[in-house]
Amino acid sequence: MGKDQSTNGGGLNRRQFLGVGAGAAAGMLLAACGGSSTPPGAGGQASDDLFGSGAEYSGPNVSLAFWNGFTGGDGPFMRKLVDQFNSEHQNIKVSMNVLRWEDFYPKVPTAVQSGNGPDIAIMHIDNLATNAARQVIIPLDPVAQLLDLQEDDFYPQVWQAGIYKGNRYGIPLDTHPLLFYYNNKSLQQGGVDGAPTDKASFEAAVTSMKDKGVEYPFWVPSDWPAHLMWWSLIHQFGGAPYSEDASQAQFNSDAGVQALTWMADQAKQGYSPKNIALDAQAVAFRQQKDAMTWDGIWMMNEWAKVKSLDWGAAPIPNIGGTQAVWASSHNFTVTKQAANDKNKAQAAKVFIKWISDHSIDWAKSGQVPARKSVRESPEFQQLEVQSIAAKELEFVRFPPAVAGIGDLTQPTFQLAVNEAMLGKKDPKAALDAATQKANALLEANRKKYGG
Amino acid sequence: MTTTDVGGRAAPPAAGPGAGVGPQGLAPTTRGVKGGSSLTPYLFLAPYLILFTVFVLAPSVFVIWISLHDWDFLLPGKPFVGLENYLNLFKSGTVTSGPFWSSMEATGKFVLYSVPLLVIIPMALAILLNQRFPGRNFFRAAYFAPYVLGVAVVGILWHFLLDPSVGLVNNYLDKLGIDANIPWTTETPWVWAALVGPTVWWTLGFNTVIYLAGLQDIPRELYEAAKVDGAGRWAQFRNVTLPGLRPVLIFVVTTTILASANVFGQPYLITNGRPGIETRSAIMYIGQEGLRDFRMGNAAAASFILTLALILVSLVTFVAFRERKER
Numbered sequence: 001m002g003k004d005q006s007t008n009g010g011g012l013n014r015r016q017f018l019g020v021g022a023g024a025a026a027g028m029l030l031a032a033c034g035g036s037s038t039p040p041g042a043g044g045q046a047s048d049d050l051f052g053s054g055a056e057y058s059g060p061n062v063s064l065a066f067w068n069g070f071t072g073g074d075g076p077f078m079r080k081l082v083d084q085f086n087s088e089h090q091n092i093k094v095s096m097n098v099l100r101w102e103d104f105y106p107k108v109p110t111a112v113q114s115g116n117g118p119d120i121a122i123m124h125i126d127n128l129a130t131n132a133a134r135q136v137i138i139p140l141d142p143v144a145q146l147l148d149l150q151e152d153d154f155y156p157q158v159w160q161a162g163i164y165k166g167n168r169y170g171i172p173l174d175t176h177p178l179l180f181y182y183n184n185k186s187l188q189q190g191g192v193d194g195a196p197t198d199k200a201s202f203e204a205a206v207t208s209m210k211d212k213g214v215e216y217p218f219w220v221p222s223d224w225p226a227h228l229m230w231w232s233l234i235h236q237f238g239g240a241p242y243s244e245d246a247s248q249a250q251f252n253s254d255a256g257v258q259a260l261t262w263m264a265d266q267a268k269q270g271y272s273p274k275n276i277a278l279d280a281q282a283v284a285f286r287q288q289k290d291a292m293t294w295d296g297i298w299m300m301n302e303w304a305k306v307k308s309l310d311w312g313a314a315p316i317p318n319i320g321g322t323q324a325v326w327a328s329s330h331n332f333t334v335t336k337q338a339a340n341d342k343n344k345a346q347a348a349k350v351f352i353k354w355i356s357d358h359s360i361d362w363a364k365s366g367q368v369p370a371r372k373s374v375r376e377s378p379e380f381q382q383l384e385v386q387s388i389a390a391k392e393l394e395f396v397r398f399p400p401a402v403a404g405i406g407d408l409t410q411p412t413f414q415l416a417v418n419e420a421m422l423g424k425k426d427p428k429a430a431l432d433a434a435t436q437k438a439n440a441l442l443e444a445n446r447k448k449y450g451g
Numbered sequence: 452m453t454t455t456d457v458g459g460r461a462a463p464p465a466a467g468p469g470a471g472v473g474p475q476g477l478a479p480t481t482r483g484v485k486g487g488s489s490l491t492p493y494l495f496l497a498p499y500l501i502l503f504t505v506f507v508l509a510p511s512v513f514v515i516w517i518s519l520h521d522w523d524f525l526l527p528g529k530p531f532v533g534l535e536n537y538l539n540l541f542k543s544g545t546v547t548s549g550p551f552w553s554s555m556e557a558t559g560k561f562v563l564y565s566v567p568l569l570v571i572i573p574m575a576l577a578i579l580l581n582q583r584f585p586g587r588n589f590f591r592a593a594y595f596a597p598y599v600l601g602v603a604v605v606g607i608l609w610h611f612l613l614d615p616s617v618g619l620v621n622n623y624l625d626k627l628g629i630d631a632n633i634p635w636t637t638e639t640p641w642v643w644a645a646l647v648g649p650t651v652w653w654t655l656g657f658n659t660v661i662y663l664a665g666l667q668d669i670p671r672e673l674y675e676a677a678k679v680d681g682a683g684r685w686a687q688f689r690n691v692t693l694p695g696l697r698p699v700l701i702f703v704v705t706t707t708i709l710a711s712a713n714v715f716g717q718p719y720l721i722t723n724g725r726p727g728i729e730t731r732s733a734i735m736y737i738g739q740e741g742l743r744d745f746r747m748g749n750a751a752a753a754s755f756i757l758t759l760a761l762i763l764v765s766l767v768t769f770v771a772f773r774e775r776k777e778r
Contacts, residue, residue: 106742109525134525134745219616222637223723275615275634278723283617407744411550415727422637422726440546448523 236320606720
């Protein structure tokens, strides 16, 4: 957008403001708001004493607002955990508030600003940097230290994604990749033996089901989660949506075009219905009209609710030549609102530890726990679908952790995937436009957040 | 009985002896309030004026201020950019101009398709419901009923009813032997039917009620006089009903245009702005730009342009409906 051009000549702009580093800025903010004894200028570590010492909280009764976007089958699991936490901690009362993610990210900053927001919030890895830069959330390095969370207990990419400008802002809770779900009855009808794993076997399965009367064997949606399928495929074809440092978009690389073309072809060749509107593919899978679908692991409990549905799950097949799959991760964050009150901050630390320790129960909602120790526990091995998803961890591709990157998804490649799937533009043209727009937005973000 | 008889009906007994107030007690006075200060009218207006200032006037002025900045309310730096946000909206090839004008076009199309239907159908319905026939009140209620639903209910309901692959509407069309597989919510021009149809169904009750009130204000004698002059039904409609409805019509047309131009919930929920961004309305764009992507300066500029456009459209409507002077 060329936002800052007119101010580059003089006066203060964001780059200068943020030049000190958001971590240090947030640190000073803590020092100012928390009324703590930390001298100003101690930088990013200024919040050391905010979280107290040890992993326990013994102060006066305190209540914590905990916000998340678990509106699906995952919500009740988290609520149960919160209830259990409350009953085990007499001096901490956590109240949970659930919003749709689409409303969550716009609302949390405003709510925190007004002091009526969450003390603890769950955020995805691609939103951590943005909210850190916007000073919605505070550094959690002391928490990781006090709780003795070690990098080698976590999936490295997830652990690294929580760091912005040298400070940790998120404590990873889980990982949730895309999974390949199939209807056993349709597979049998098509004479398909076992879930396909690569391009040849996947396309053979689709053709053979189509031939044997499954009208639409593989529904490729035009909206969510179509862009996550494309995200997986562009990596499979040997590309990546963003350059290594996430400074350039490369959606329209050969790999990107091949990925989107393959998806659009499914509809063109009649394996998928055309014009699949939002959520229709999930409805169709429940109604047993959709034989194979790629959707988030969190959908597993939705399928399980349909008694007559005989379904299975497998890793996303390798269509492009390199195994890869989209995944994201939920992280605990503490907002600057909690930083105003030492008791809240310390109680938040206890809550994060407790839920993290109980993440095996959270896994049951359709998640892969972030902690290796939990994933390797015998209890986790018994969770069939989650264990399959855990195998995907070897080749997951997360969104980059750069401030403002989450804002790019909808107006750029999600839109391009939609246009191509609905036949409004051909894949190359759609991705060209999206790339151009993404690069302009990245440029604007660099100015806004001081790249 | 000491209670006063008002209009042929007995006043409620609770209005005990001597409490009856005859019509003469309510006779309006044209004189100002005795001893009233010149401030009095403003004091009476004050409660509304304060709310208006705090929630409408002040934010409107603030929007202009925001629109001159690269504004993110959480970032310490809010660089002043002058008219850049506006220029970018008007310059082709910028990140904002394409999506913004596409959203203005979508809004314009929605207004164009929905307003005529929402002006004409309710008028016909009102005339019908103004006749005397058994079950009239039932039908009046039935046509008004959808209006009590919230936009979320209407939006989600029709999103699934009109779903191209798993929706009931296509399913029934299929059963009727029409194997159309109409892409109601994903393909032009069908998306417009999917937006305008439910909107008309949902809101026509409101306009119908306004028209009904207007129809009941037209004196019967005028119709009788017209009949005496030999006017048929069509001539009565043209020469009595329509002129009698003129003030109501201005109100209906203006409010319907403004309501349609502010459409948000239907495209947000029924079509999700699809295909691409073809049904994303201006309000939806402004909301996403300002509240989701935190580019508030640009969103403010866009909303200011939208406001100016709406003021212009309202003025044109008023001029078009202005009472023509006899020459």
